[in-house]
Amino acid sequence: MKCPQFEERLSEYMDRTLPASEMGQVAEHLHECANCSALLEEMRSILLRCRSFPSYEPEIALIERVLLRTTGRPRTRTFRELLDQYFLRPLLTPRFAAGAVLTLMFIGLTFGLFRDRISSATALLSPRELFSQMDRGAQALYSRGLKVYDKKNEWQAQFTFIKNNMLNRLGLMIDQLDVPVEGKKKSGEPRQQQEKNPSGKSSLLLLPT
Amino acid sequence: MLSSDEKLVERCIQGDDTAWEQIVTSYTRRIYNLGYRYTNRRDEAEDLTQEILIRVYQNLKSFRADAGTFQNWILKVGRNLIIDHYRQTRRFQQAAGTEELETMNLKDEKVPSPERTVERDEAARFLREGLEALSPELKEAIILRDIEGMAYLEIAGLLGIPEGTVKSRINRGRLELAKLLSKRRAQLGWQM
Incomplete structure (x- = not known):
């Protein structure tokens, strides 16, 4: 087998779809020809790289645009997106953060001032205390x-x-x-x-x- | 018996917008990547995806389940529009820089290491540059078979050519690409 004939059969050899007799001839040629052997290795490497070629994720906005231009309706949001849109995003704003900090400070201050009362009130709510009260x-x-x-x-x-x-x-x-x-x-x-x-x-x- | 895609198409034709949304959600990624393989540009791939899906929506009634699967039909519509786009621009864009790759959302690996990402992007860029040097027919055959993983028969149906021609194009494309990349690697002194 000559190099051009080998090249014609290369893909089929790699796919193992050649008849058995031709598979043997190709293998024999590969044993003899260093160039064709290197070509086969290069091709295997290319196939591996092709199969691991990165696949890209389009922007969600693309789906949105397509739907608006076809049905005229926006995309159906998932529960997580709705949660993010109507709950998390409004909450995670600087204004909310400032409000949350002030509230926490107020709660901390209140707790500091009424710590004794609160601790006695919380003591009343302990299971042991509740049981003794029920007993009384x-x-x-x-x-x-x-x-x-x-x-x-x-x-x-x-x-x-x-x-x-x-x-x-x-x-x-x-x-x-x-x-x-x-x-x-x-x-x-x-x-x-x-x-x-x-x-x-x-x-x-x-x-x- | 109708496949799930064909049922969705029927519902779409009857005016069910949610069925169309399911089709769009299922196929956008596939069409976008196909467009990107041909054009190597994200903005063009997005425009093409939008155009293809609008065309599909307008021509849903012309889909015949007995003539092939919905996936083949939608890919055929997509491929025809991509080829039209090529004819209008008379060129497939040269490879986009790695900076574009870095800004895209990669989905193959959950948390790739920075070294692995750079290595993969470099290998992808090298391969894409090799593909750009091929003739459009050979490039298309390699994209559909080796990157998209389609069967010979599917490619033959999509391109409207005999299966033997598809095999021949793929073999020639692989050979040319192998020789080209081997030569370029030798020039650059790379060992990949």
């Missing part, structure tokens, strides 16, 4: 419940006593109404006495002490 609250509630229960028992006893007293007095009155007519005159005096001193107790004395 539960105990107070329980004691209040006991007092109410006692009061209820007391009221119940008073009610029972008054009820029984009333029933007794009603019973007595019914007994007096049941006395026969003949005995009315005879028993006038004792009755008057009874009225003056009925059963030895006044109604006031029936009240609980």
Whole structure:
């Protein structure tokens, strides 16, 4: 095989698409010809460089321009772009930075002035303190419940006593109404006495002490 | 069955602007880089990308799914406009300086080291200068095959030439480029 014939087959040799017999002839020629061997190496190097040829990213503005000139609508922003456009960019301005610094200074000053109060307030919010407060609250509630229960028992006893007293007095009155007519005159005096001193107790004395 | 691109085209034709936005977002980078490979100028690549996408939007109804994929169609429209641009200017611009490269957004490496960036930019500039010395047909074949990574059949469909001609152009282009760069390296005394 001569050099021009080798050159004609070089790409196919590199792609390994040559028939087996020709592959052997090319390999034989390469073994004999230093120039063709160097040419093959150069070509391999070029192919490698071509495949690693840098690929460039166009500007986003190009897509924007194309869309505006075709559909007339702007590009749909991603969430990150929207966040950047409406939140981060307005915040990251000198005015905002100055405001943020002043706010931080104010907070620092306030904290310095009211440090003791704030520390006691924050201590109240510790889990241990919160638990003990809850415990105290539960105990107070329980004691209040006991007092109410006692009061209820007391009221119940008073009610029972008054009820029984009333029933007794009603019973007595019914007994007096049941006395026969003949005995009315005879028993006038004792009755008057009874009225003056009925059963030895006044109604006031029936009240609980 | 329609591919996702073809469904997007159908939605576009029915007036769905979001579908068009998806197409623009998907293809802008590809078309921009194609334009940049041909022109070597960022401003021209941007103008071409804009013009190509507007042309695509205006001619969406002429896309036929049975004649090939939407990607091939859009690249064909792009390539035709790039060639028209070449005919108007009668030249492909000479390689832009590395200062332009440095201002562009490189996406290949996440955090390239400064040495690596300089080295890569220098290698890219060297290769681009070699490509500029080739005839437009050979340069185009190398760009589409070795830089854009397109298949022979795709290139044949895009350029409207037989697959054998594509292979021949690519082989000639590679050979010329290899000889040219080898010679230039020898002149500069470089070892890359």
